[in-house]
Amino acid sequence: MIKRILGYFLQGALYTIPVAATVYIIVEAIIIVDGIVPVKFPGLGLLIILCSLTLIGFIGTTFITPNLINVDKILDKVPLIKTVYTSIKDLIAAFVGNKKRFTEPVLVKMESNVERFGFVTQHDLSELGVSSDKVAVYIPFSYALTGNLIVVPKNCITPIQGNSAEIMKFVISGGVTELEDDDDTQKK
16 A cells, blocks of 8 residues: 555656746746846746847848947957957857857767767867867757767767757756657648
C-alpha cells in the first residue's frame, strides 16, 4: 500500500514539477520585465516593451536608411563599445535573422570514443592563421545557455541529418527530450 501511494506521489511530482517550474519562470520573467516599465496591471509592462521593440524595428527598417545613419559604423569606432556591441549583435544574429549560424549540426569526435553534439559556426579560419583543414564548432552545454567554441580538424566531425532547433533542444535538455521525426516537424 505504501509503495503504491509513493508511486502515485512520484508520478504526481513528475506531472506537476515541470509545469510549475515553467509557470514560475514565466511569471518571474514577466515581473522582472514589468519592473522596467512600472505599471499597475501585471503583464502590461511586457506588452509595452514588445510593442515598443516592434515599433522601433518598423521605424528602423522603414525610415532609417544606411545613408542617413549607420549605427554599425559609428559603434565600430569606439574601442570597448565595438567589442560588446558586435558580440551581442552577432550572437543574436546567430539565432534569428538572415545570418543564422547554428544550422549545421555535427557530431565531434573527442578523445578516445567520445563524441559530442555541436554546430559548425565557421568553415574558414584562415584570417586567424588556422589551417584550412580545421573548422570552428560550438559545443552547447546541457541545462545551460552556454557552451564552448572549439577548433577541430574537419575529419573529426560527422554531419547530422536533422532539424537544428530539435538537436539544440536535445543537447540543452541533457538528451532527455524526444527528437521529433522530420515528418512531424514539417507538418507543424
